[in-house]
Amino acid sequence: MATEFRLLGEVQVHVDGQPVDLGHARQRFLLVALLVDANRPVPVDRLLDRVWGSGQPRHARNAVSGYVSRLRRILDGVATITRRPDGYLLAVDPDTVDMFVFRRLVGRSARPESLERERELERALALWRGEPFGTLDAPWLTGIRAALAAERLTAELDLVDAALAAGRHADLLGELATRAAAHPFDERIAGQLMTALYRCGRRADALRHYQEVRDRLVDELGMDPTAELGRLHQRILASDPALSPERPAAAPGDGAADGTAGRPVPRQLPAPPAVFTGREAALSRLDGLTSGAAVVSGCAGVGKSALAVYWAHRVAARFPDGQLYVNLRGFDPDGAVAAPAEVVRGFLDALGVSARRLPIDLAAQTALFRSLLAGRRVLVVLDNARDAAQVRPLLPGSPGCLTVVTSRNQLGGLVVVDHAEPVPLDLFTDAEARAFLTRRLGAGRIAGEPTAVAEIVRRCGRLPLALAVVAARAAAHPGFRLADVAAELGGGLDSFDGGDPHADVRAVFSWSYRALSPAGARLFRLLGLHPGPAFDTDAAASVAGMPAPAVRRSLTELTRAHLLTERASGRYVMHDLLHAYAAEQVEGAEKAAAAVRILDHYLHTAYAADRMLYPYRDPVVLSEPAAGVAVGALGDRAAAMTWLRTAHGTLVGAVEWAARTGHDRHCWELAWSLTSYFNLSGGWTDQVAVQRTALSAATRLGDDTALAHVHRNLGRAHTQLGRLDEARTHLDQALSLFRAVGDRANEAQTQVNVARVLERQGRDVEALHCDQRSLDLYRAAGHLTGQARALNNVAWMLTRLGDVDLARTLCREALRINEDIGNRHGAATNWQSIGHLELAAGAYRTAVDGCRRALDLFAEIDDLAGTADTLVCLGEAYHADGDPAAADDTWRRALTLLDEMGHPEADRVRGYLRPAPAAGAGRPA
Structure with missing residues (x-):
């Protein structure tokens, strides 16, 4: 059935072109209340409101x-409404709801790769039939209506830009004059009208309109026009030829020239706050910004993050190229402040830059970040910043981007030097505090006890976080009189009246903590030890040493008391102030035992994940986990990768935390357990960081085996980063240590790592000797996996040196071993090597067969790098065999993967696809 949910006008539902009777106004209100949050649960209290x-x-x-x-019953067959513990959920195809279709079309039209921009904008605007939600009227709809109106105007102006670019300026004059009169302070509309007038030969009128707009801005708002409008004025004065009506060349951000076409559009904003009240002055101040930066500052718990995220969602449509978000952890109680390099890497990843393509130093990473945002409209939210130095490398340079920073500090350096707009956030007013409690507890309950409400507001000092905790207590006990709730606060909150907010909120936390059950209170204080703000149920169970069902009950209790936030099913976040307060409550033997359980959980789960990713890696022997530790259940390789990606930040932090707290064995073993993950994901910089920490820990332990492993891991990471001298230094130390402890297998693997350094240096004969030495060591140790690996490496070097016959024999021997032991990754690599050597030998059909077999195996184990390399070889084999069409198709497939990974081989393969030069060779023969 063809279904349409219409919200951009009177609320209607049409099925197969026929309207559906939705019943009375309250029922339509309910439908709208569910539709605006379609496919997400809406709490019952929010529906009632x-x-x-x-x-x-x-x-x-x-x-x-x-x-x-x-x-x-009305929507049977076209949508479903289900009751869940967290509310009602309306499941519906977003493409049947005109509001979502409008936003999708507008967003798609703004992407650099969009070739039908005007058509998509016209389709989007054609969905509008009048005022959104028609005659339905309620305070909560006001903000949504305003946001939609702003999005509609933006889409209309985007359509004007597209029409101007197409040379239809004469057709737009009447429309633009009317719109300029309706929006006298809108400089974008003014610029469009000036451009159209100039192109129609009315240069004097264009200059006159600029002067009128400038005078109006100065006289009524006390501000000059933006630099962008000023530049347009100067170009008109100079009769700039670039303003002629011909379609302009590709802009820096359209992807045609700079290679950004097809990049992902990040949508990183966390969910908006369920209840948001007041803050009209701050919202208005933010609404007035179009580019640059703003600093939202205020005391802890005042609602800075809630304001920034709420506003960001409200204006997201103004930034069609994406929204980036990060919690900078500026005041993390464990000191785990997010470094600018860590944040920039995360942003580059969100913008589609492969880890293998990341520059090494922060300056180069920042330059790449700013280059990617040039000419784009992106909103960047930097939450919980510590100081200007932490923020400054993260500021985009593009005038179309806007950055919102939140911090407990005023960040005067950003305001003075970088001209950021200060947006100070104070405590709630009495009216805002009362409105907040009304939204949480209901109007009837608040109106019934005005004196008690005033006392709660006074004792909470109008601090939003404190009010949230008190409201949670009252909401959990609807039978309690608010006077009793106010009395329970006691004298501890008296200091809120003009006192230090840090001490004030601690008093509220102490009251909330004392109200918990014994099990809930114990879990709360132990979570203060967790190395990071986010964790899952298994981590919480390990912290407490409790079975999962029992800890889930305590987690639910803490969530309901607003001492935790459940961001996703089974994943929780604790506010940093609560984290600090919780850590103050734990001490002695309880603290020491919990720290060991936390580290055991992450160590043993990461180790299990590593074994899933590469089961043929030589293991290290871990001690048994402490009693009560929950090791994450990872069913397969995909589950292991998902867990590692999700816990990435916590795992890196746990390595550092283990070193700081004297748990050196946990430190180096956890670093070892992350090695396969970093190798597969290209996280070489993170690998260097954690292994350096592990090196200090292993040195303190005086454990030569641990030192050998850490040096080898550092050596491989430095090799991948191109730091070959540093790599060789670490690998030489690893060789000496593995020899000293008599570990032949790991000595052999280190010889392999040394060979790869020599190969990169062009010292192929020396590399071959290292690979042969590794083969001898593996054979002496009876290590079959290693023997197969070394045989393949020797064959590879022999192929490079021209001895294809011996290379073929060794490759087949390696393949037999891998097939016997079931090592699919090793077998895939062997078939790939066979493809390469048969190509070198001129046996092109045999090379094609070897590459195809390798591709099948690489697909089974989801190895993209292996797949890309094999496709390059396969294309070369097709080309040499006289099938250029198959070669081109194969190279294009390879190039897609190589570009995704930022692989240095991409440019070489791109060269294969260019037209061959007339004089002869240009592609591989």
Whole structure:
């Protein structure tokens, strides 16, 4: 059935072109309340507020249940409404809801690769039939209406830009004059009208309109026009030929010239706050910004992050090229402040830059980040910054981008030097505090006890975080009188009246902590030891040494008390102030035992993940985990990679935390357990960082085996980063240590690593000798996996040196061993090597067969790098065999993968696809 949910006008539902009777206004309110959050659960309290506002009837919950039942019957077959523990969820195809279709079309039109921009914008605007939500009126709809109106205007102006670019300036004059009169302070509209006037030969009128706009801005707002409008004015004065009506050349951000076409559009904003109240002055101040930076500052718990995220969602459509978000952890109680290099790497990853293509130093990473944002409209939210030095490398340079920074500090350096707009955030006013409690507890309960409400507001000092904790307590006990809730606060909150907010919120936390059950209180304080703000159920169970079902009950208790936030199913976040307070409550033997359990959880789960990723890696022997530790259940390789990616930041932090707290064995063993993950994901910089920490820990332990492993891991990471001298230094130390402890297998693997350094230096004969030495060592140790690996490496070097016959024999021997032991990764590598050597021998059909076999195996183990390398060889074999069409198709497939990974081989393969020069060779023969 063809279904349409129409919100951009009167609320309607059409099925197969026929309207559906939605019933009375309250029922339509409920449908809209679910549709605006389609495919996400909407808490019942929020539905009640949206349907009735402050005038909820006594049996409102029963009424909602009845409305839902009727809507289910009405929408049978086109949408489903399900009841969940966290509210009601309306499951619907977003492409059937005009509001979502409008946003999708507008977003798609703004992408650099969009070739039908005008058509998509016209389709988007054609969905509008009037005022959004028609005659339905409620306070909660006001903000959504305003946001949609802003998005519609932006889309209309984007369409004007597209029409101007197409040379239809004469057709636009009337429309632009009318719009300029309706929006006299909008400089984008002014610029469009000036451009159209100039192109129509009315240069004097264009200059006159600029002067009118400038005078109006100065006289009424006390501000000059933006630099962008000023530049347009100067270009008109100079009769700049580039303003002629011909379509302009590709802009820096359109992807045609700079290679950004097809890059992902990041949408990193966390979910907006469930309840947001007041802050109109701050929101208005932010609304006035179009580029540059703003600093939202205020005391801890005042709601800076909530404001930034709420506003960012409200204006997301103004930034069609994406929204980037990061918590800088500027005041993390463990001192785990996010380094600018860590953040820039995360942003580059979100913008589609492969880890293998990342520059090594921060300056180069920052330059790449700013280059990628040039000419694009991106919103960057830097949450919880410590100081200007942490923020400054993260500021985009593009005038189309806007950065919002939140911090407990004023960041005067950003305001003075970088001209950031200061947006100070104070405590709630009395009215805002009361409105906040009303949204949480209901209008009837608040109106019934005005004196108690005033006392709660006074004792909480109008601090939003403190009010949230108190409201959670009151909401959990709807039978409590608010006067009793206020009395429970006691004298500890008296200091809120003009006192230090840090001490004030601690008093609220102490009250909330004392109200917990014994199990909940114990879990809360032990979570203060966790090395990072985010964790899952297994980590919490390990911290407490409790079974998962029991810890889930305590997690639910802490979440309901607003002492934790459940960001996703089974994943939790603790506010840094709460984290600091919790850490203050744990001490002595309880603290020491919990620290060991935390590290054991991450060590043993990471080790299990490593074994999933590469089971043929020589293991290290771990001690048994402490009693009560929950080791994550990782069913397969994909689950292992997912867990490692999700816990990445915590794992890196745990290595550092283990070193700081004297758990040196956990430190180096956890670093060892992350090696396969970093190797597969290209995280060489992170690998160097954790292995350096592990090196200090292993040195303190005086453990030669540990030192040998760490030196070898550092050597391989430095090799991948091109730091060959540093790599060789570490690898030589690893060789000496493995010899001293009599570990032949790991000595052999280190010889392999040395060979790769020599190969990169062009010292192929020396590299061959190292590979042969590794083969001798593996044979002496009876190590089959290593023997197969070394045989393949020797064959590879022999192929490079021209001895293809012996290379073929060794490759076949390596393949037999890998097939016997079931090592699919090794077998794939062997077939790939066979493809290369047969190509070198001129046996092109045999090379094609070897490459195809390798591709099948690499696909089974999801090895993209191996697949790309094999496709390059396969294309060369097709080309040499006289099939240029098959070669081109294969190289294009390879190039797609190589570009995704930022692989240095991409340019060489791109050269294969260029037209061959007339004089002869240009592609591989």
